Amino acid sequence: MMAENQFKQQIEAYDNWKNELIESIEAFSQWMSDQGLDEDNETALRIYEALEALKNDRLNLAFVAEFSRGKTELINAIFFSDYKRRLLPSEAGRTTMCPTELFYDRKTERSYLKLLPIETRLEDSSIQEYKEDPVQWTQIPLPIDSPDDMQKILQEIVQIKEVSIKKAIQLGLFRKEMHPNLAEDADPETTTIEIPKWRHALISFPHPLLQQGLAILDTPGLNALGCEPELTMSMIPAAQAILFILAADTGVTHSDLDIWQQHINKARRKDSRNVAVILNKIDTLWDELKSKAEIENTIHEQTLKTARMLGIDDNLIFPVSAHKGLLAKINEDELLLHRSQLDPLEKFLGEVVIPERGSILKDDIVDGIGSIISGHRDTLAIRMDTVNKQLNDLRKLNGKNVDVIVQLMKRTRMEQTEYSKHIDGFKSSSGLLIRQVRTLKTILNIPKMDEIIRETRKSMVGSWTTNGMKKAMKDLFSEVHEMTTRASEEVDILHRLVTAVYRKFHDTHGLNVEKPRAFKVKKYLVELDNLYIEAEKYRKSPKSTMSEQSTVVRKFFIQMVSQARNILFQSNDDLDKWLNNAMRPLAVRIKEKKNSIEKRLLTLRKINDSKGSVEGKLSELEAEHAELKIRQDELETIYSQLTGA
Ligand SMILES: Nc1nc2c(ncn2[C@@H]2O[C@H](COP(=O)(O)OP(=O)(O)OP(=O)(O)O)[C@@H](O)[C@H]2O)c(=O)[nH]1
Numbered sequence: 001m002m003a004e005n006q007f008k009q010q011i012e013a014y015d016n017w018k019n020e021l022i023e024s025i026e027a028f029s030q031w032m033s034d035q036g037l038d039e040d041n042e043t044a045l046r047i048y049e050a051l052e053a054l055k056n057d058r059l060n061l062a063f064v065a066e067f068s069r070g071k072t073e074l075i076n077a078i079f080f081s082d083y084k085r086r087l088l089p090s091e092a093g094r095t096t097m098c099p100t101e102l103f104y105d106r107k108t109e110r111s112y113l114k115l116l117p118i119e120t121r122l123e124d125s126s127i128q129e130y131k132e133d134p135v136q137w138t139q140i141p142l143p144i145d146s147p148d149d150m151q152k153i154l155q156e157i158v159q160i161k162e163v164s165i166k167k168a169i170q171l172g173l174f175r176k177e178m179h180p181n182l183a184e185d186a187d188p189e190t191t192t193i194e195i196p197k198w199r200h201a202l203i204s205f206p207h208p209l210l211q212q213g214l215a216i217l218d219t220p221g222l223n224a225l226g227c228e229p230e231l232t233m234s235m236i237p238a239a240q241a242i243l244f245i246l247a248a249d250t251g252v253t254h255s256d257l258d259i260w261q262q263h264i265n266k267a268r269r270k271d272s273r274n275v276a277v278i279l280n281k282i283d284t285l286w287d288e289l290k291s292k293a294e295i296e297n298t299i300h301e302q303t304l305k306t307a308r309m310l311g312i313d314d315n316l317i318f319p320v321s322a323h324k325g326l327l328a329k330i331n332e333d334e335l336l337l338h339r340s341q342l343d344p345l346e347k348f349l350g351e352v353v354i355p356e357r358g359s360i361l362k363d364d365i366v367d368g369i370g371s372i373i374s375g376h377r378d379t380l381a382i383r384m385d386t387v388n389k390q391l392n393d394l395r396k397l398n399g400k401n402v403d404v405i406v407q408l409m410k411r412t413r414m415e416q417t418e419y420s421k422h423i424d425g426f427k428s429s430s431g432l433l434i435r436q437v438r439t440l441k442t443i444l445n446i447p448k449m450d451e452i453i454r455e456t457r458k459s460m461v462g463s464w465t466t467n468g469m470k471k472a473m474k475d476l477f478s479e480v481h482e483m484t485t486r487a488s489e490e491v492d493i494l495h496r497l498v499t500a501v502y503r504k505f506h507d508t509h510g511l512n513v514e515k516p517r518a519f520k521v522k523k524y525l526v527e528l529d530n531l532y533i534e535a536e537k538y539r540k541s542p543k544s545t546m547s548e549q550s551t552v553v554r555k556f557f558i559q560m561v562s563q564a565r566n567i568l569f570q571s572n573d574d575l576d577k578w579l580n581n582a583m584r585p586l587a588v589r590i591k592e593k594k595n596s597i598e599k600r601l602l603t604l605r606k607i608n609d610s611k612g613s614v615e616g617k618l619s620e621l622e623a624e625h626a627e628l629k630i631r632q633d634e635l636e637t638i639y640s641q642l643t644g645a
């Protein structure tokens with residue numbers, strides 16, 4: 001009996017946890033509809049979004065390395081050994097030819113291999129855009145009951161084709177240094193070279209891990225990252241964790257270091273362990289003439305050396321043998337599995353990477369749904385308070401003392417007048433707030449951004465000279481840079497305003513309202529700044545790179561611009577949500593408080609007009625009190641389910 005795969009257990013637990021969260025949100029949604037509180041579109045939308053986010057949540061792992069380091073073998077070993085074979089093609093030399101995503105398509109529930117032809121590189125659409133356009137893809141159904149056939153079909157990922165040098169240049173896939181045997185005077189029209197047949201592959205099949213939301217990105221080595229900027233700019237940064245693979249037999253080569261510095265190291269988040277370095281092929285160090293201790297020592301030394309070269313902590317380096325691990329799992333060889341050292345890596349994925357993803361998700365969900373719940377909790381509390389006050393008022397009336405009623409009415413009316421003054425104050429400060437948000441939005445302005453992009457493209461399309469292009473890029477990014485700097489200043493003002501509104505509200509009403517979280521503009525600024533740095537790097541790169549790879553540069557530019565636009569779009573969206581979150585609790589309280597005063601006045605008036613007896617009203621209120629208590633308890637249960645999950 002093999003030891004159970006830790007990662008599998010953890011991801012199953014993660015999936016269960018998400019399902020529990022979904023259940024508690026659905027319970028809350030049911031609770032609201034039972035109370036007739038579900039008419040509010042905004043709330044309904046937010047609940048829907050939270051449920052969708054949970055249902056569509058994926059744990060993305062990206063495998064990145066130079067060719068032949070064992071990315072694909074490692075994926076086979078960690079995730080797909082239960083097929084008892086090498087499911088994804090992995091061979092000596094260059095194997096994987098296009099970036100490959102493995103996941104389970106929960107929308108269609110189909111198993112397939114979808115391939116995007118390499119020629120799409122001539123178009124200006126991003127892979128993301130192509131994903132929404134099924135016609136461009138070649139689709140092959142995957143026969144999941146026959147792993148043999150599946151394995152055969154997946155060979156398509158490694159297909160190559162012969163094209164003329166001219167064509168390769170057009171596609172941005174020709175680099176001279178990769179073809180040292182080409183004659184100097186080779187005719188670009190008639191001389192052919194090999195290029196990948198496909199640009200991108202999507203594999204969907206119902207493997208339990210994939211069904212539970214795991215998504216894997218396998219990338220080809222050999223400058224694939226440089227050719228497809230979308231990988232570096234959006235796919236890899238979006239991954240929950242990046243696994244960077246080195247091989248013990250080659251050590252850290254110059255090109256390994258290049259990939260590390262250009263693509264991985266800067267994607268490392270300082271405060272989290274989202275990058276793991278795998279020192280693969282340790283079996284090549286299993287020298288039979290050495291003792292076990294000596295071998296262990298060699299592996300340890302290599303680990304330390306690698307850590308030094310990459311400038312990271314050595315506990316982020318995992319020496320493994322993907323090959324022996326796969327073999328051991330297929331043959332159920334416990335001893336070999338232990339030697340392959342896959343275990344600590346799987347443990348890391350299960351105990352560090354998954355919980356991190358979980359806590360990010362939890363923060364988002366609990367933040368969103370939690371604030372709706374606290375809104376209702378506030379409402380119930382105010383209603384309870386009203387009932388208590390009314391009960392108090394009425395209990396003071398022994399019999400039907402007209403004087404006392406008049407007295408009470410007078411006092412309540414005064415309270416009402418006082419209150420409407422506060423409401424005016426609130427309106428004017430929330431007006432200020434809205435105006436500030438509007439200012440911010442004129443800075444983070446999508447239509448304006450689109451206009452600038454259109455202009456930039458126009459000036460770039462006209463002349464693809466290096467200088468023209470560089471200038472257009474510079475202009476665009478100085479614009480974006482200025483935009484973000486100004487936005488961050490305005491956000492500071494916004495923050496001060498909100499704090500002031502809340503303080504005022506607290507001081508004048510004595511009501512305690514939890515201050516909303518600050519709007520985190522920093523996130524977007526960092527993203528935009530990173531893009532800016534990237535653009536500057538390109539802009540300042542030597543002339544030759546720019547002209548030789550104009551397709552690549554063009555792709556780079558398109559990708560960068562759409563990325564910048566996405567960031568702006570997201571920040572706008574979040575700003576709206578944030579504003580709503582910030583003002584809602586106050587608005588709800590104000591409305592409830594107003595209703596509460598009116599209600600009390602009405603009760604008193606009715607009794608005064610002899611339309612109701614004090615006793616009748618008292619028992620009515622007591623029933624209401626009991627009812628409210630039940631609702632409060634229900635809501636608390638839901639809340640603790642949500643936060644405790
Ligand atoms: N000895 C040994 N060989 C390994 C190990 N892992 C992978 N290999 C072999 O190394 C070769 C390359 O492995 P792949 O998994 O195809 O490497 P890759 O990183 O996916 O390479 P590309 O797809 O070309 O980018 C294959 O022949 C593997 O069998 C290992 O742990 N030990």
Ligand SMILES: [Mg+2]
Pocket residue numbers: 071072073089090095096218219220
């Ligand atoms: Mg591979």
